Structure formats: structure tokens, C-alpha cells
Amino acid sequence: MASIQVKTTAKPLSLALAQAKYVAAGLYFGFVLVKAEVISWYRIQEMFRFQSFHMYGVIASAVVVAAISLGVLKRYQLKSFEGQDISLKPKAPTYFRYITGGILFGLGWALTGACPGPIAALIGAGSSVFLVVLLSAVAGTWLYGVLRPNLPH
Template sequence: MKLLKFFLVGIFFGIILVKSEAVSWYRIFEMFKFQSFHMYGIIGSAVFLGMLFLWLMKKTNLKSIDGDAIHLQPKDRGFVRYIIGGSIFGLGWALGGACPGPMYILLGTGVFSMLIVIAAAVLGTFVYGVLKDKLPH
């Protein structure tokens, strides 16, 4: 039953992303060319709400759905690693026209060229898994 709930929430979230044009390649292209505020507004509101809910979760000692305490691991210090990782992520996003979540939404809307992007993402994840022990963390 839990999986059905997650599936329905995922479908609802996908519909919201399609209707808000957050999965539109043209909107993403506009964002990377600094021609439109649309995507920055969506991303900024998501960051703001994420910060708000994390703050509320810490203040109220919110528990998980199973009643367990939620513990957040602190992030490692180091500015450079986040700049490099974010740049690689952004480059893939710009080249593919979608970040990981909307890739599947776009496939569901009939953009079958996303199969190439999904295959490349899976390959990149596999290569990272192979090289993980050799990379600085």
C-alpha cells in the first residue's frame, strides 16, 4: 500500500512539473542563457521551502512515518567539491535538457529521446560507482 501512495504522489508531482513547464527544454534553455526568471523562481521557491521545512523539522523534533527520530548528517566542509560537483551536474543538465527527476517525466510525456539521456545517466552512475574509492571524498 505504501508503494501505491508513493506512485500516486509521483504522478501528481509529474503533472505539476509538466503544467508549470519546469520540464520544458525551452524553459531550461532560457534559464541557462539568463533570459527568463521562470525556472529560477521555481528552484528558488523549492530551496526556500526546503529550508523552511528542515528548520521546522529540527525545531519540532519531527519523527518519521514509522515513529523513529530523524537524524540529519552534517555536510562535509569544503567549497570546491560542491562547485565541481554542481558544475558537472549543471553541464549534464544543460546538455541533456533535463535533471534526473524530469527525465522520466519527459519520457512519460512521449519524449522518447530521453531514453538516451537516461542511459547516459545510468552509465555515469555506474562509472561513479566503479571509481568512487579512487575519488577524493
């Protein structure tokens, strides 16, 4: 037991380096979010007013490419670079929480013009006031966590 403990905690630096790849993945994703301009409040307005195809094109083509990728990963039973089997966790099949939570998030999405990924990209791109949006979102999640036992799902 003690030796296992040593194994997992002895090399925090190498562990940190092994995880740096996720920073790189985020950098890639954030870069594309900015270049797609999906982090713009105006683009979100175009979408919810059905006045531009841009957002629909971005989301639809992202879904199609992701679906094809998942198909390829499954078809060839590819493993991750670390050798793990690739498996996606299915979402729990209860529906009240998805529609209710979804509507509440959608209200906030159009108010701020940003969903969680774009909030991060906006902060990086220099819109520092989105730190307030981020903190408010953390507070909102905290509120949900506290109220959770009393909410229908």
C-alpha cells in the same frame, strides 16, 4: 534470528503496499514538474541566458518553502507517520567533489535540458527518446563507480 528473518520477508505484498505511498509522492512531484514546465529544454536555456525569471522563481520559492517546512518539523520535533524521528543526514564537508561533480553535471543539465527528476517526467510525458538519456546517465554513474578509487574527492 530465524524468526526475525521470517518477520521481514513473510509479507512481501503488505510491504509493497506500505511502499506504494512513495509512488504517490513521485506522482505528485512529477505532475508539478510538468506543470511548472521545468522539464523543458527551452526553460533551461532561458535560465542559463538570464532571459526569464521563471526558473529562478521556481527554484528559489521551492527552497524557501522547503526551508520553512524543515524549520517547522524541527521546531515541533514532529515524527513521521510511521513514528520515526525525522532527521536529515548532513552532507560530508569535503569540497572538491561538489564543485567538480557539480560542474560536470551542469554541463549535462544544459546539454539535455533535463536533470534526473525531469528525465523521468519527460519519459512519462511521451518524450520516449529520454530513455536513452536515462540509460546514458546510468552508464555515467557506473563509470564513476568504477573510477571512484582513482578520483580526488
